[in-house]
Amino acid sequence: MKSRVLLVQQGVWGNSAASMPLAVGYLKACADRDERIRRRMDVTIRNYPGDAGINAMGRDLIRDGCPDILCFSVLGWNYRTFGVLAETFKQMNPDGWVVFGGNHVAHQAERVFRMYPQVDVVVNGEGELVFPELLNGYLDGATRTALHGIRGVSFRGSDGEVVTTEERERITDLESLPSPILSGAVPLVDRTGRFLYDYALMETNRGCPYKCAFCYWGGATGQKMRAFSRERLREELELLGRHGAETLMLCDSNFGLLREDEEFLDDLLRVRSKYGFPKRLETSWAKNKSAGFYRIMDKMKQSGMHSAFILALQTMDDSVLDLMRRRNMKLNEWEDLVGWLTDHGITPYLELIWGAPGETVESFLDGYDRASRHTPFIAVHPLMILPNTDYHDKREQHGLVTVRGENDDFDYVLTHNTMTLQDNERMLRFICWNRVLARSLWLHNIWVALRELAGVPQSAVILKFSEWVETCEDPDARELTAVAQPAGSASENVDPNVWRLLTKRLLQRWWDEAMRPDLPKDLLPLLDEVFLYDLMCQPVRLLPDGSGPEEDLPVTEKYGDRWYLRSDVTFKYPVPELISALRRGETVRTDPEALVTSFYYRTEFGGDLQHYFRMDSYRGRTEQQLATQFASVSE
Known part of the structure; x- marks a missing residue:
């Protein structure tokens, strides 16, 4: 009988779809081309979605009999899960081999073996050449405590001490690796x-x-x-x-x-x-x-x-860039690039990291507002300390205090030399509402009008919402605060209930209670219309029970798709034209000028709202905007 080898991969966090198993596909392709391994071993990929439970995976791994070798592609989000599965495997096959590989465990054998003594081997670096050597060693009768001849691995010797073999050089000739796609290793x-x-x-x-x-x-x-x-x-x-x-x-x-x-x-x-x-x-x-x-x-x-053109700025502060070791990048001349992209009709999507050593609330928000002048699509990620990085090695120098994630194995920063716990908690709430209101395009135009006409930066608007929703006694606001609790988690998924609870009524109440009292009275009529325009642009949602849309709007066929139609909406100002002019940096007149337009909304709003480009496809568009959009596509 052939020895059974399972290569296990699990996709990121709560995703229900399995990701393409490219990493373990390389390992299988390399094993399959070895005639001896192919003849004497059955190497199989088990690919699980991010939302697969430990219990279900444990049953699946042994359903067809316990394998002889169990190999895991380990990342921060599945490290603990795979440690538990290794323990289950050893209960059934104490003499079997458990191999951990991947960036998260490379050069971390001491910690891995201490936390999960059921793990036998840790691969340090690229695994394509190591994997066949491990399998051939197994076929040759090698023991788990005597793998000294295989470079690029760590294991426990017969005396229990950790042995790390000579580091293996990077693979210089990538053509020597069989393709997981062309070889059929990945279905x-x-x-x-x-x-x-x-x-x-x-x-x-x-x-x-x-x-x-x-x-x-x-x-x-x-x-x-x-x-x-x-x-x-x-x-x-x-x-x-x-x-x-x-x-x-x-x-x-x-x-x-x-x-x-x-x-x-x-x-x-x-x-x-x-x-x-x-x-x-x-x-x-x-x-x-x-x-x-x-x-x-x-x-x-x-x-x-x-x-989605993603420009990973990470910070705007020069001293923080120095500590990040990014100061020498031409990336720091990003505004000219963003201007070029915008002129070419390409919307840039910027990334920032909150909590980097040297960063303060003030420096971060200044940088955020500088970025928001060019695009509202700003992803803000809380800093995680990853193994083998410069931040990881200089924890004491930066005064880093961290905590391990509850459902993953990332180190989340609580405080450091320039960030207090109170600062961090405030900004984690900011990150949550930035994602919901700005990055997802739930509000899209009011940022521009408030900034250019009233001098209110985007960060101040988000902080106002964060403060208001936490103190508002409205039942929907209380429930919204409960489901949108910001955690310092690497997973960016927002509770789907946020979209159900963040209604136009609640947004209107926030606008009336938290924003209008502090705005210039002479601008209120125009700003009210821009805010109304943002509400009109929000998708037409399906009811929670799936029985139909929340509004009874007619459906029309246009440009090969089905749209809800909201006809003859009247504005006191030509809002779309004004916003476009403000985005171009032009001075605009604020005199009333009536506009009557219709809005089109793509039907069946739902699905994955975690990505702004998907969210954007459901936003309401005026007839002129829709015509312009499809004209550019056809060109």
Whole structure:
């Protein structure tokens, strides 16, 4: 009988769909090409969604009999879960092997073995070459305490002491690795031929030339980037396009940095022209922008290839950038880039980190407001301290006080030399409401009017909402505060009940009670109309029981889709025109001028509202905005 080997992967947090198992797919592809392993071992991938329970996974792993070797692809969100599953496995097979690999456990063997003594081996670094050697060692009769001949691993010797073998060099020739996509190691379609995953994952290169203090990208920080061949990537794109992969997500650290990246985009656009897929490209864009980067953006714009352009600024404060080891990046000249993107009709999406050493509430909010002048799409992440990073190694220097996550294994910062606990708790609430109100586009236009006409920055509006909702006695506000409790969690999912409770009525009450009293009286008529316009732009929601929409609006067919139609809405000011002019930095007249327009809302509002581009597709649009949108798509 063949020895049974299971490769286990679990997607991120509460996601109900399984992610494409690319990481363990590489391991399986490398094992499958070894004739001896293929003949004597059955290597299988078990891929679980983020919301899979430990009990269900435990049963599934042993349902067909207990495996001989259990290998886990470990990340911060599944570390504890996999530790528990290792314990279950050892109850059934005490002599079996448990292998942990992945960035979260690399070079952390002392802690891993202390917390989970059932783990036998920790892989330090890339696992593709280590994995077949471990399997061949098992076939040769090696014991778990005598793996000294395999480089790049840690294990406990016969005396119980941790042994770490010689570090293995990075894989320089990526072409030596079989493709998980082309080899069939990763299944791509279900029985009906439908693509299995929300996102298709690909690597075009490995490595990252930077050494940011908070990051340990692929264990390859400060490393020369290594690229896969154009021919191989073209074949992978062809297969994914043929199978209808709608969104392609690249596992690259700096897409747009290498000359080959423009060639990759050319091949991607040819595949999309042939099959209609992929329709979207998501990636981590290059920190320093080259001429090739701008050509890539132009080509994407001209071809209608959708992408969320994410600019990871992290902080605006120079002293904090120094501590982050990011001061030398051209990224810090971001305003010219954002202006270029906006002029080309590409909406930038900015990222900031709250809680970095050296940052204060004042410096962070100043930077946030500087960023918000260019886009409301600002993601704010609480700082996590990851293993093997500069922040991790300099905890005492920065005065870091941290706590482990309740449902994950990330270190969340409570306080440090420039941040008190009270500051942190206030800003965690800010992060929560920034995500709900600004980043998700629940409010979209009032930020511009308040900032440009009344001098009220975006951060002040969000803080006003945070303070108001926590003290308001309205029953919906009390319930909203309860379900939207901000935790210092890496998971950004918002309780779906937030969208149910954050009604137009409640928003209107906040506006009347918390905002209007402090605004210039001569501007109130106009600002009231802008706020009304934001409420009119909110999606038409389905009732909680799914019986239908919350409003009885007629449905019409337009541009090949179904829309709810709200006809003949009257405004005292031409709000869309005024907001567009303010966004362009123009001076506008504030005299009344009536506007009558109709709003169109995509039907079936619901699903995943955690991503702003999905949320955006359900927002109400005027007839003119809708015509402009589809005219640009057709061009």
